[in-house]
Amino acid sequence: MKIEDEIKQKKFINAHQKAVINLVYTVNWMQGKHQQVFKSFNITAQQFNILRILKGQHPNSTSATEIKARMLDKNSDVSRLLDRLVAKNVIVKKACPTDKRAFDVNLTDAGLELLRTLDKKQSELDNILNLSEEEAYQLSDLLDKSRG
Structure with a gap:
């Protein structure tokens, strides 16, 4: 899914801002997925x-x-x-x-x-x-x- 849809924001100041926001969002998303795996191992x-x-x-x-x-x-x-x-x-x-x-x-x-x-x-x-x-x-x- 595109970052615009994930955070419900269509406008960004520039491509660099979009990339940084996308990276931060993706890191948090990925950490959540990892934590789901680790949680089962306490x-x-x-x-x-x-x-x-x-x-x-x-x-x-x-x-x-x-x-x-x-x-x-x-x-x-x-x-x-x-x-x-x-x-x-x-x-x-x-x-x-x-x-x-x-x-x-x-x-x-x-x-x-x-x-x-x-x-x-x-x-x-x-x-x-x-x-x-x-x-x-x-x-x-x-x-x-x-x-x-």
């Missing part, structure tokens, strides 16, 4: 992001600082998110042996199993935009370009 998109970061480092541990640097949502409260994931028994936090103020974070077996289950939903998450592979590459290139 996690949030930010928690999923942390689990994926940890999976990329597994079996090595990662610091909370490194996780924060790699998060998609830079405004996330990583300490709170980690505590919630600990409570769900999908990660463990251990005091860093070289810096007592820092924590090393690892996936648990339950966390790995949760990610294996979510892997089965990955194509659903990836194809949410309903684009061909070529269109997805084009969109990604345009988004990279827009960030400078």
Whole structure:
């Protein structure tokens, strides 16, 4: 559906305004679709992001600082998110042996199993935009370009 129909607005100042509004609307729409998938697993998109970061480092541990640097949502409260994931028994936090103020974070077996289950939903998450592979590459290139 066209953005004009979605937000019931026919006029835009220019093509750039329309594109920005369309991008913001689409990001929010996409996050809602993702959240529907994550809700059935009792996690949030930010928690999923942390689990994926940890999976990329597994079996090595990662610091909370490194996780924060790699998060998609830079405004996330990583300490709170980690505590919630600990409570769900999908990660463990251990005091860093070289810096007592820092924590090393690892996936648990339950966390790995949760990610294996979510892997089965990955194509659903990836194809949410309903684009061909070529269109997805084009969109990604345009988004990279827009960030400078």
